[in-house]
Amino acid sequence: MGLSAKNLRGRKYLWHLCLVATTFWVGEIYDPAAADGSQVISAYDGWWYERFGGCDGVIEDGVCQTEPRTAENGFFPTSMTPKQNPFYLDLPFDDVNNDAAFAQRGRIPWADDPGYAGNLENREFSYMKNRWVQLQYKGSTCYAQIQDAGPAEYDDVDYVFGDGNTGPKSTRFNGAGMDVSPAVVGCLGFTELNGTQTGVSWRFVDDVDVPDGPWKTIVTGSGYDWSSGGPAAK
Template sequence: MTRALRPAAAVTLAVGAAAGLSACIPPAAARPDTGYPWHTDIVATTFWVGEVFDPNASDGSQRTSTYDSDWLGSYGGCDGIVVGDDCRTEPRTPGSGYFPSAMTPLENPFYLDLPFDDVNDDTAYAARGEVVPWARRPAYASLVDDPSTSLMKNRWVALRKDGRVCYGQIEDAGPGEYHDAAYVFGSDDQRPVNTRYNGAGLDVSPALNGCLGFADLDGEDDRVDWSFIDEENVPSGPWTTIVTDSPVR
């Protein structure tokens, strides 16, 4: 289930002409005060709903997520271009609000994962009441001992890269690790435990890839700063065109 929120804000563009090419990028933005620690210089890879990057691995398909057994159906289909049986990523541009070109998503295309699965990983579930910063807030306190709910799904994250700030919602867990509480909820000096994918500490969607200006559509070298942010502090933008509020299913 999703809800429409504020209309997407117009993306302010700055036009440059480096090497004779025009480039449209958002203006440089300061790192916002989110009320949570910032994690800096973290490797971020790209994943997308419908991707199957390793059919032999238990976590090698994005047709499901740790929070949604039919993520592909809930989202509305492949978050990219379908070629035969393959769901492939594509460049995302500000003119379309970084939305996919070939389908209309039913959920927020600005999504990401972090390596803390508080539903299916026993270690994370057992610790979530102590380590998740918002666990004791009224809206979450009654959910801590309910294994059918998540304290992580749909939470907002602020991301910054090279002066661009964008926002996304947590809709999966990973990469590579699933109870790395020290990194996810710790201070900036805590680095990801994961050693796969160049030590990536999160995956971001194609919309976030485009919004943040990643160098690669599907690489392992882009780095971001990130922080949790409460929903009421998320500014209007293309990331609020559709806001996901579906439960674990």
């Protein structure tokens, strides 16, 4: 039986402690030759760039670049108005497109919750997209929604849904266990604007337990969509 919203409040997820995070942003193209080298699209949205509202940063010489973010404007981009939540991240579990991850969707803790139950065999439904994650770094706490999968791995079920003691299986990007957006980089106070940051901890959190903050100015609600009909409303 699915859990009610009342019962969901207070569900405790395990912390994943002292990991490496790297940065990414909507509109970034870091390797045009790689199948996963563009953030114009995401694992869950073939129209990510359009739905977000464009480059999550600044365009310099025709290239979408990241930029520093500050609390003065809620860590939002300075040169555009996003249509979706600029606080986003990915984790290495693509529950729709990766066959190994798809087969493990039953391990997702909220798989039987209202709004999710009954979709285990549905290839047009993601259990991961829009889920909230709490992140901490050197005393700062921020929240973000999952909007993509990676880095480097896409079926790392033991890390993402394990006992909290299993690290990422990927050794790329200094063994990074997540990519985070420029808003998260600014909110947590990373020393690297566009690189890797060690010492980041994270855990899942249910939406009813997400406190008010700049991460709730816009909450992304669009589901999985790789249709060819063009972007719909958020």
